[in-house]
Amino acid sequence: MNVALLVNPAARAGADTGAATHAAERLRAHGVKTAVISGGSAAESTELLRAAIALGSDAVAVVGGDGTVNLAIQEVAGTGIPLGIIPAGTGNDFAATLGLRELDVTAAADAIAGGRTRAVDLARVTRTDGSHSYFGSVLASGFDSKVNDRANAMRWPRGGSRYNIAILVEFLTLAGIPYAVELELPDGATERITGDLVMATVGNGRTYGGGIPICPDADPADGLLDVVLVRPAGRLRLLRLLPRVYAGTHTSVSEVSVRRVRSVRLNAPGVTAYADGDPIGVLPITVDVAREALTVFTPPPR
Known part of the structure; x- marks a missing residue:
């Protein structure tokens, strides 16, 4: 080899x-x-x-x-x-x-x-100009993409803790963003969601930001994406939500909704989406599943 x-x-x-x-x-x-x-x-x-x-x-x-x-x-x-x-x-x-x-x-x-290898899904992002890119873990847009902006600009500290600091700083100017979200569900039906959101996140994998389980049930081998939408709430309530995000138990909170989809189109003014920690495109974008598009080496089962 x-x-x-x-x-x-x-x-x-x-x-x-x-x-x-x-x-x-x-x-x-x-x-x-x-x-x-x-x-x-x-x-x-x-x-x-x-x-x-x-x-x-x-x-x-x-x-x-x-x-x-x-x-x-x-x-x-x-x-x-x-x-x-x-x-x-x-x-x-x-x-x-x-x-x-x-x-x-x-x-x-x-x-x-x-x-030893196995095949896993990737998520494919298509931009308005027709160009596309893949990501493996999570796409962030809204509050969490602003967190990425801030964390990427920080020289200290290194490691996942800088995301934690960036999250707390971004809370100071937290506000809802007008979104239009179009979902294609597993059965082929479609759903449209409009209104203010704090963030809209798309997961092929479960975590971002160095281990935050934002899409705790996402599976990169199920042929679907997990979309997590967070509606605005008071800063104090959202701040109290953070420990649940870190524990992966936030999906049962009333301001949070989760959809498992074949594809999703996200549109919001002035928002840059991040995927696998780097900017991937300005909204609007469409994200769909590239089924078993990646072959990866994997350790033998324990």
């Missing part, structure tokens, strides 16, 4: 070059031919990865977090080329969705070398 091992030192969290070296050594010890590729920017990394795939890489592995994994997803989605993840970023939410977040470098590399 020939593996292209992508490490992006320009990533915000900095893909750990020590982890990349360790992973490459471990893969080679298993007899896996491993080429380490690294770009100084996301665009350069994409070009290098495309070149490696064109030259005949059998698989792609990523050392890094959700942003670098998302970059690789764009290139391997729908190709059947398997993706291995060695979690080394700030959030690692897609790795968590796949049950890989707690793996150390050795265990993650061993899972790739073991060759």
